Amino acid sequence: MKRASEYLSLTGPFCEQIDGYQVRDNQLALCDAIDNAIEAGNVLAAEAGTGIGKTFAYLVPALLSGKKVIISTGTRHLQDQLFHTDLPRVTKALSVQSSSALLKGRSNYLCLHRLKLAPHLGFINRETRSILTEVDEWSKSTKSGDISELSSVAEDSYVWPMVTSTADNCLGSECDSWEKCFIVNARKAAQAADVVVINHHLLLADMTLKNEGFVELLPEAEAFIIDEAHQLYDVAARFFGDTVSSRQLISLARDTVAEQVNDASDMVELRDYAEELEKAARDFRISLGESGLRDAWLKIQKKPSVKQALDELETALKDLITILEQAAERSRGLEQCCERAQIIMARLKLFQKEYSTDDATQSVLWYETYTKSFMLHVTPIDVASIFQAHTNNFSNSWLFTSATLQVNKQFSHFANNIGLENFESGVWDSPFDYEKQSLLYLPENLPQPSDPDYTKQLMQSAIPVLTASQGRAFVLFTSYYAMYKARDYLKQMLPYELLVQGDLPKHQLLETFRQTKNAILLGTSSFWEGVDVRGESLSCVIIDKLPFASPGDPVMQARIDAIKQQGGQPFMEFQVPQAVITLKQGVGRLIRDVKDTGVVMIGDPRLKQKAYGRIFLNSLPAMPVTSDVKDVEQFFNPVQSADDANSGIAETV
Template sequence: MNDKLPQQVAATFAADGALATAIKGFNRRDVQLQMAAAVSESIVSSDNLVVEAGTGVGKTFAYLIPALLSNKQIIVSTGSKNLQEQLFYKDLPALLMMLGITAKAALLKGRNNYLCQHLMEKELSGASSMDTQILDDLLRINQWAGQTLDGDLGGLTSVSENSAALPLINSAKETCIGQRCDHYDVCFTRKARNRAMDAQVIVVNHHLFLADRIIKETGFAELLPDSDVVIFDEAHLLPDIAVTYFGQQCSTRQIAELLEKLIEIYQRELRDAKQIEQLSARCLTFLNEWQQALFAVGDTDWRRMIGNKELAALSWGLLSELASLQAMLQSHVGRSDNLDDALEKLQQQTGKLELFFLCENNQAAYSIDYGHRYLMLRIAPIDVAKECKKLFDANVAWIFTSATLQINQDLSLFTKQLGINNCKQLLLKSPFDYANNALFCVPRQLANVSNHHAIVPQFVEVCVQAIEAAKGRTFILFTSHRMLNLVAVALQRRVSYPLLVQGQANKQTLLKKYRQLGNAVLLGTGAFWEGVDVRGRLLSCVIIDKLPFVSPDDSLYRARSESIAMEGKDPFTEISLPQAVISLNQGVGRLIRDEKDRGVLILCDNRIVNRPYGQAFLNSLPPMARTRDLTQAVRFLEQIN
């Protein structure tokens, strides 16, 4: 135990300390030192700590410095790839140099973030029958593959993040053939794992951390060590991500690909077993008919759909066909490694499918996500607090931090969601001068946000006025892709500044272009509400279309609501409102990123001022000056140099 850690940390932040020596113009922030001291105490005593640190506190240095000086093994888990990369490529190297520490660090992402050389080779071999656009993207990826050192698809900028080629070539447990692969020795996923095994500081994301702790069969089993310190940055995302990992998912795409692989195995290896092709093709037909039936209904709640007799018959018919196929494949076990592998994976997927069809767990929501051609079937627990409690080993220092954890200055909602009982709680406000540097405007006379015909032209008009006053330099954040697309089309005819729309390229490419242009307008949904850091005059205005309430049709929300109602509580105040407050705070946090930043936040939703619950939002926002007059907001923007 390093009992001197608090003193070492304080010395690092002192006027003559390592930070002041290395950083020109370094100004010590009391709130940052307060957080660093709390993190130090947590590490020394192995106590849990929950900290909300407002924008500008400098929480990254406040937790990394004590962690590095402790000489203990550290896992830092983030909610976004953007922060994960910033920590690994920027913050950690800088601090290690400042502190004079030598420590091996590793960046590890989920396997689907890495290029699979085997799949790349396989896809290019079938290029003659491929869509032209997909082939073009594959050739670009292949060119990049010859240059990349780590195979991390996050570094790929030559194709859109929505490219149909990406799912064909990213690493996945379902398609991995292990040591039988010709590329095993140079596999990007395998090399990333090996680097992590030998590291003192491992930077992961919440998805990977939970997968490793909860679902050992993910392919990253027991990769992460039982470290001394685990720090969750962007911790506000943990409860929702935990729902995914304590539940189950089944992708119909994976089932379809396994059936297609079986047909390929017949054609290439087992030509004497015609039944493999016949029964696999029959299962594919049943799967497609079942999917089409679901698409025709379009409901996301499986509990509501299972009452449909025709759909129920199709569902159990599909399972019966899959069972027949597997029974037949058993007679060929041992004849082909590829067949044995496909059969094992098909059995796993069929088991998940049956579990979903049975719909037996009353404490879970059963939902369907509709893709372009395929479905994702999800079983999500209503309450993950009990499961989360098992994660937090008493001998480990668990530290949770984010800029947005509180509701009405209270952290208990977050701790309750994760089942964190004994922990120190700390609320640290931003040191920025919001009152003078930021203006919050909710324009008067806006239509009801549910009235699309009226609100879209009004919203576009607000955007045009703000964009012109800000000379571009604007983020427009949306709660739905539909609204984003409507506004994007309208603004193209009204605005002369460059428009960057989510989906045109990947997130980092769009942000890079935004910074380079200097006068652009960026339109985005959830991905751009958080984990985005644009400082100075480059971003003068953030416009939000409406309060980010979860859809009442969301199956998990409905299941949680029913459970809360049975306890005699109000689902809106217990679930919907707190989630929306956190989400809005994230969007608002894009505006003021530095002490000299100035800007205007415009929210086009009157509910924040004319509904009683609006006060919960206002109490949780930074202390910005407020106005209902759009003209005043426009004048403020015009004065920003």
Template sequence: MIEKFFAAGGALDKAIPGFQARQPQIDMAKAVDSAINEQTQLVVEAGTGTGKTFAYVVPALVRGKKTIISTGSKNLQEQLFHRDLPLMADALGFTGRVSLLKGRSNYLCHDRLSRQITESHGQYADPTLLTQLVKIRTWSSATKTGDLGECETIAEDSPVIPMITSNNDNCLGRECPSYDDCFVVRARRKAMEADVVVVNHHLFLADLAIKETGFGELIPEAEVFIFDEAHQMPDIASQYFGQSLSSRQLQELAKDIEIGYRTEAKDMRQLQKMADRLSQAAAEMRIVLGEPGFRGNWRDASSNPAIQRELVRLSDALELAHEVLKLALGRSQLLDAAFERATLLKARLERLADTSITGYSYWYECTPRHFSLNITPLSVADKFREQMQQQQGAWIFTSATLAVDDDFGHFSHRLGLEPKQQFSLESPFDYASQALLCVPRFLPEPNSFGIADKLVEMLAPIIEHNQGRCFFLCTSHQMVRDLAEGFRAVLDIPVLVQGETTKQRLLAEYLERGNALLVATGAFWEGIDVRGQALSCVIIDKLPFTAPDDPLLKARIEDCRLRGGDPFAQVQIPDAVITLKQGVGRLIRDKKDKGVLVICDNRLVTRPYGAVFLRSLPSIPRTRDVAGVGQFLSAINDLDCTEVK
């Protein structure tokens, strides 16, 4: 039945100019339709260009069951809601309701905006902050959704955003004076009434974690659950089934106490003193934890005498906050909510201080201004399986990167899945003619001294000859910095670097210039779609093994050993393969694309496990000759120029 919608002269062909059905797309749509009808689990790896979005949206709309679609990022979520779903709904004559639901930190909070504006007129007012708040207040009177992603007057990374949004800790709930006009409540109400709800993985898993405690839900019950970019799910699930305490939470609590004192409890001077003490204790803990950009073992660190002292001070500060706020109960809704948060954070710090409980990884992370203390379960399979059993229905997981050497065990095991069907669909792209893979000869060993300088010397001529149009994807921020410095010293083309501006601006500038080299890490390995000859060369510095001291990796290695497995073969290699497949997927995004992939790691050809990586990649012709790369790119560029003429 489902094939007729994709057939020539079918609903999609009539509604979408240039639509061409592909057999892999139809095969996936039939499998999704079957899973929905039979209420079973399905895992599908759909190669780049398969058209997996249409393949799961069409059966979901046709079957007409309450459906949750979860995406890997807010950008994909918005693309699906604003572009793909309306297109499909028109083509199929779907008349049901579709809703977009984000986490509460994306929506303006009327009450917090009002409090911040009042606070910003005080003695220590920041004029820039007040200007932004006034712009947001003007926008708030016109917006229907309250989604700050739609507010063009402030930057997406503006420091004012956390001040005017709520989170689970500081929301006043039904006690809020603005509850009837709350944008979060409206969005959730629409989701409850909708037939199809589009969320993202973070929100979905936050909802599962809340349901596990027996409290209220964010996302409505459904009969069909579809996860796009599903390869991200296991790691995100680990975050939400664990616990954490951050300096940001502590400082936001201190800030709210200070606002409560200045606006509603001016006679309680001890509130200000206690807020200052809490904020100072959080800042001092951040300093003693060490350098930014570091993840460490909290179990080991908490035995350090200096950290123990700061832990006691932080505990004392939270204890004092709890006692003083108890005296203020009934004075202010904001301070009442702060008391509940102080109680929660106090209990969480006590749990984090006890690292003797087994079955968890204990770790901490530092950024330039903040820290977080974290507990992560060694495995989330049992908890996720339990949630699926409670919800029943059809559970569908898809991504371009799920299998390792045609084996789905790595992904399915981590989430406790027992799919009735799991299979891979080949990409429709002709990699044999569209791409070339090069592992250059005479490469230095990974992590060897001065490797960035050697890579610059080896690859700068290729990048220059190709007139940029190149992504250099790195496995660490340090390599990004080293390569950026090296390339800027020798290249005459623009060298754009992740971290120097936002991801969106960086990508926009790359496309606008047309001859740039973009040096980046994590955020650019996936979710980036650059078509045509704007990107004809992707270089990867080395196989993307997770750093061995990463606490989450250590936890999974420990869990694997407890089960009698081989951590390197069953954890580290599969993780690296999936990440590499994501990076490789940036190169060919269309049937007309052509380009070169350069992987600067000899281990692909010198180590036995290199074969696992190669078998997991598309069938791309290979070379070890850097000169061959130049020739391939020249041929592409000559063809491109001929077509332009």
């Protein structure tokens, strides 16, 4: 029997059938390691360098195994690419009879019941009615119900939440549209398929049985492949917690009104109590203060205005529950609104309890505010034990893969975060020649990042780099404040077009960058990973500082406190490793192809001045390092004088 890697070799079908396919030794080795893990039912953590072709390396053994395999990715974009592009190519090349299914989160599918309710919502204006009419027409022809099909309606349109469901408001098998439900049909297709492409949210939903009423996928699976596994910890932390949001409350109020119009027109008090709840939610938002806050609940729970507004919100919700209990027998929709209200009430009561700092050992309560909305969160501090408890229920093969799993050449940080034990691990390096294709520039004489003048001085150091690269750069920041400050400085100093995060939707900003010669794109966290720009359009990546999470962040602070209580060192055990993973992702934006070349500039002087700086450098690709800007100029302009030729490059990471 052929080894899986033979299909990817020079004599295999991929060389014959796929244009541009190149055999990579490390891809073949990774493919065999994954094949062995799936066959033996083992757990494997695999760091696969950028450009190695890890998708083909796991799809080939997955399809050849004959087992039911679930592949989980970090984003919908990766899901679509995997399902619509990569899977068909591999299936065809292997000539296997294997069925596959794509399954997204419920918010990606049209809900026929909510579409029917939407016109009865009292706040509908003419524009909204027009969009709803368009959605209704599309609903009659779509087979999947995937809202991405209707490209004429913006992805972030306010209409989509009106016509898609949540775990809270889904009626389940008692819905009159159950037989035609797009989510139900998608899950049935997934249950029947050999290979199912999902995302991390759905993986965790199935794992914790939060999709009750639907067919669960995990008990049927024989192998799990977790791509972009470095994201799993953060997703799990959010998912294993609970949330109360203004959107949940207002949606409950408006759904109650819509159900009342349909099934309890004589109970006008339902509308009155629903409107009171919506008002109380808005008043509570006002009590929390300005927009953009993200802080521990403990800090404001005793504030009189907040306590009063929370009491009034709880009273309004309690009153609505009382009347809903009387109306519940009128319809399944009203009964479900009552159940939703009771669930929200249980969560809300967590924020009414008296807490002290000594209580914050299991979970952290925190809040965040937006212009017109709020979210209250309960987030577990220890994700590892929860994730481990669930994965232990499935004695299957697990593959965790990403380009950024290791910190300082070790997997311990990743394994500890998700409770991984008794696993195999391996590193399959990128085929890129970083010593020839790239250069790492660490400028000298910059102040500490805490210096008020830091961003300006950093940009002054960046000017000759951006001039040498002729724009064609990403400048990545750890805060919006620094990004805007840099924008104001750079637009006066450089002739190149500046594209700034927030000016356009992300996909439009990237497309403009690709099509605009010599552009410079300024971005924050969402541009540090998951962005692929190949060729000369991107020849320089500048990173403003080491991407440590803010110690003032309530979740980070709770984790720091928990590690201290256990006698650990949170900075070295958690904060540094988390920042290393993020930095590796940011640096990884530059070289995306064997033909790419470019310079990475990291301005933070702590890389050279602090002992932990070596951990960051040891975790990066083996790039030549310099602190002389002349080396940068020489990199972009190889034609040099004899004097320039003697400057040399000091070392390699």
